[in-house]
Amino acid sequence: MKREPLSFKQTVYLLILFIIGSTIILPVGTEAKQDIWAAVLLAIVMTLPVVLVYARILSLYPERNLLEINEQILGKVVGRFINFLFAFYAFTLCALVLDNFGQFINVTAIPETPLAIPMLILCLLALWATKEGLEVIARSGEVYLPIIVFVATFTFLFLTPNLNINRLQPSLYQNSGGIVSAALHLFSFPFAETVIFTIIIYCTNKTKAMAKVYLAGLLIGGGIILLSVTSVMAVIGPERYQASYFPAYLAVQTINVGDFLQRVEVVVFLIAIFAGFIKISLCFFAACKGLSNALGCKEYRFLTVPLGLLEFLFASNLFNSTKQMAQWASEVYLYFAFPFQVALPMVIWILGEVKRRGRQGSPEVDLHDELR
Amino acid sequence: MKKSICVLFVFWHLFVLWSMTGCWNFREIRDLAIVIGASFDKKDDQIYLTVEVLSPKGGEQEQGATGSLGITPQLFEGSGKTVFEAVRNMISKAGRKLYWSHARVFIVSEDVAKEGIIQIIDWINRDAEVRPQTWILVSKGQAAGDILRTQSKLFDTVSMQIDTLLRNQGNSGKLLGVTVGDFLEEMQKPGVGAVAPIIESVKDGREQIPQVKGSALFKGEKLVGFLDGEETMYLLFLRNQMKKGTLIAVTAQQPKANVSLEIFRSHTTKTVRLVDDRPVVDIWVDCLSGIAEISEENDVISERGSQKLTERTNKELRNKITDTIKKVQNEYGTDVFGFGNLIYRERPDLWETIPKGGWAKVFPTVDTNVNVNIMMRGSAKLSEPTRIGE
Amino acid sequence: MPSFQNRQELVNELEYHYFIFLLFSIFGIVEAIQLYHQKQRKELTIYLFLLLPGLVITVYTATQVGLPSIAEELGSWFGWMSQ
């Protein structure tokens, strides 16, 4: 039987898992302090138009992903060069997430194990999943998301006695600079990282309204992030949030139900590894696809092994310490990601629209449907 | 076929990896010395650490003992220039690796606390094994190690007794359990001073037993003073941490006129307002309580008597709370009530006018306005005071 | 690379690097033979072009102690990170 393309639900699940990914373990939006909820909301609002642009690009050329669209719009040479850049971005992002999880596991739970071991295993798993194909990743996502939602709900319920709304005050007082800066960071990590999805999915009959897919994924994923960071902030307060590398872990540590359900943070964050694995696999998949396209190969699967090795080496030599990782995330990543998340998609979109107008007489056919 | 060979290779290799390098974080459970409580003393720039350790080795000696664990705790002492060094020096004595995840209490001696507690707090928060949910206490007037050397009558170890006590917070209403995490947060938060409960060893019968009562007040990282049990109760009211089931006693002027009240529910609201450019904190204590004991023949249950009692109680509580605030303001000058944090939260504009680090100067001058509103409900099983027959 | 505190740690590092090297070599040989048999010359070239440097880097990092991280290197080139 023919393998089906991803369904609407699978794509949305993947988007949600991708957005949750490493975001829930890392200290995101520290600049906003107690107004972090506002920063998340602002970041979602900022991401909306960008995401609609991604969706629009895909809808311009049905049955094609960004790589093929690039070739179509920019021509073979330039298009492939741009695809190479995108593959590089996916590669880097994959290494970053891999590193985040490696550091997280290493610092919080098993400090004596070399950092590289969990990273290597995660990398091998992502390699295997990529070799099996996108459908396997999507189905795994369908298995994981309910588990994540289940565990997260219970974690949230157990955390409620520790929530203290006082820690979120004073709210919105002369903190606009912090909020905007935090929102920018949240925009680049994780929301606009969904540009990776343009490489791996394409517009089919089943996922006709690409904008709908993106909006659903962004809003649900963003909602989960909003809930999680706000509750973490309300449990540990802005001072400890800022000081910690992994604030959510600190917050979950405070769970104590009837003196027997305590010290469960390891189990809770095991579940986060599911989301992280999906994010790593998707990025790695995108990197393989992008590179194979840039090199003009039809098949991407043969690239997984050598690229996996390089990925692991890159990730394990990227940072020497958790401090460096945090510093890089807060100081450099925003500027590094900007071209891939905003600039290049904008250019592609505009060129695509122009080409489309040139190609067709009436370009306004379903514009309203898509950008509604 | 090729694929499955690859998969087999992966598994074979994982096995090789496993058997070659061993398991890094592998800890055999019987090799652990489980730390259940620790105390910190200071003498001549050296930190003296005493830990209470549970280890199964002790269990064999105590086979058949009636205690729930059947284990006697062992005490180890170590010293060093830093906490970490003291911990490391102890390994050579204990022989087994100290395992800190199950630690319940940390006791800091008064001397250490007066010089600054940050060293200990930082180590607890930084170390992955030690948990911030551990209780922190200050031993008053004694070496902290001596507390661990006392006897626990109903529990296996002193630390477990203190842990259970603090978790239930007692019904005495005279102590305030604080975890290291909370302590750190209050230490870092603007406009609030940290508090920790006091622990002492007292003689009970023939044995020395630990007693937790009152609270130690910190200004920044340094200990500045103590509140006794009675004042701690008012502190609890002010911090809105009064638990239900607490008993308070109301005394009137004439002898034999005492009434004990049990608190069912208590809620404290604090607001800040400006009077002549100076902040005034209004405090409302709403309290639902019932009569638990009447030691006079007077009628306090009927509507009129109850009203009188309520008035009397309100007045008395208000005075006591105000006195406590005054005492802290004048003698210690640390804002353990969180007035500064209240201003920071509710009037951030006002907070900005206070120069950085200037709150300590402003705090003693803050005016407070305490309102107590006690609602009486019920009088336990008896509807009348116990009368004496003619 | 963190600095090694004792010999045992060094041995651990070496061993898992050895493991990675061996694992990817075997993968590489199997897949390269497969590609060779399928007469996908271009793919084979790309494959080896990517894999061999990776293996060399693995060996290099296994034998070096205290290498600066990639982020540090980049930071010193562009002056990103405040060291």
Add this chain to the structure above:
Amino acid sequence: MTKVTPTGLRRNICTNRLTAAADKKSPQVGRNFNCALGSNIKVIQKILQNDGLVIYRKIRLDTNPFRACYVIYVDGMVNSDLLNENILRHLLIFNFGDRRQAPKMSFSDVLMNRVLSTGNVQTEKVIDSAIQSLLYGNVLVLVDGIPFAFVIDAKGWEIRSISEPETERVVRGPREGFIENLITNLTMIRRKMINPALKMVFRDIGTRTRTKICIIYIEGIARPEIIQEVYRRLDKVQLDGILEPEYIIEFIRDAPLSPYETIGTTERPDTAVGKLLEGRIVIMVDGSPFAITLPYLFLEYFQANKDYYDSFLYSSANRLLRYISFFLTTSTPAIYVALVNFHQEMIPTRLLISIASAKEGVPFPAAIEAFIMLMAFQLLREAGVRLPSPVGQAVSIVGALILGEAAVTAKIISAPMVIVVALTGISGFLVPEMPGVSFFLSLFFLFSSSFIGFFGYIFAVIAVTIHMTSLRSFGLPYLSNLTSIHGKELKDTVVRAPWWWMTYRPRLLSRDKRRLADPGRPEP
């Protein structure tokens, strides 16, 4: 237990010599009968040389002039009443000379229409085919001067009586199970489904045994592409002997190396019909009381037929229990090892201390202990299954009690580990169809979690998910019902919804999706 009769044995190997002859390209192969009875008989006797079970009964027919006739059959494979009463007797007493009884009929027509009074009589021209049907239990009648043989269906061999299947007992529900006879099995299915849409297609498989198999499906429900796929894969089976469905399963299943079953078996006709009604295809093999059902999805491990015979609330609770027991049987040793060796902080203090005192003096790390105990448990289980049941029970009880107790006393194994392994083993019995999978999984998880604790465990879970999501059973994703949390399909996956609520069949499996004509809650 199967009674192995000489004929049963013979049915399995009956065509050996025939094929051997075919291999030698003997001149007789493919030859037709000719008119001379003597040469026909000689050919047959030559092919069936040294086969003492074949009986040649020569009859001189009452014709004018006398004609000879041979009745050939295999001893024990024919119904002797039928043979004697309806074939031999008529041949013996019929007066062929009396033309009034059969005016204007040829001799063979007379035989067909007046003499042979059995249900199924056919004529066969090719010698090989005739011999094959002879060996399958048919009676051959060869008459002088007629260039073909009459093949009379008079099969009747000893069969086991229908009894309740041992492996799938139910408290409530039908008590019959399949037996070794294909036709009887098919009648059991047919009796439950009186509908012309039920299709049964026969095939011969096994180059030597020529085993009859039957592919059963319901037209209009089963998806034609799956049926085509089944035919395609069956055509590839070139094994010489098929004695049991597993011989076929291993040829036609997807992912042949995976421990997960992608093809199911059942011993119960009601289960088989239930699967048919869900759009699945059932294959029955002659000589085995097990039917193959396919496609087989992961969730079917947890759907026991008794679920459908009990109250839906109770069944749903049972089903949830089965999921939990699957989790327990695969993960308990791994979680225990991770807790005890890596994440001691998660164990409550008192429990930690009691585990530590139990471990005091035990020389092995928990992982090795768990491995030893799991192996011992498997040994006991296997020994218990193979031995006759009273002895088997004794072995299990003695083994479990005495060995466990002695091992704890001798400080080889710690007491908590005995509890853990007992829990693992006993919860494994709740999902009896997957002993292999749960054993492999528990070993794999144990191994991973003894490597880096809970993280190893979760990595192993991810690896297993990748494997399972990449599996397919005849084109259907193996986890399809599990992963698609679809309101309609949830009704028969996690829980068992009441029958009046299960309006639809599984979505991917079937063509006609509607199961219930008029959905709605029954009203009193």
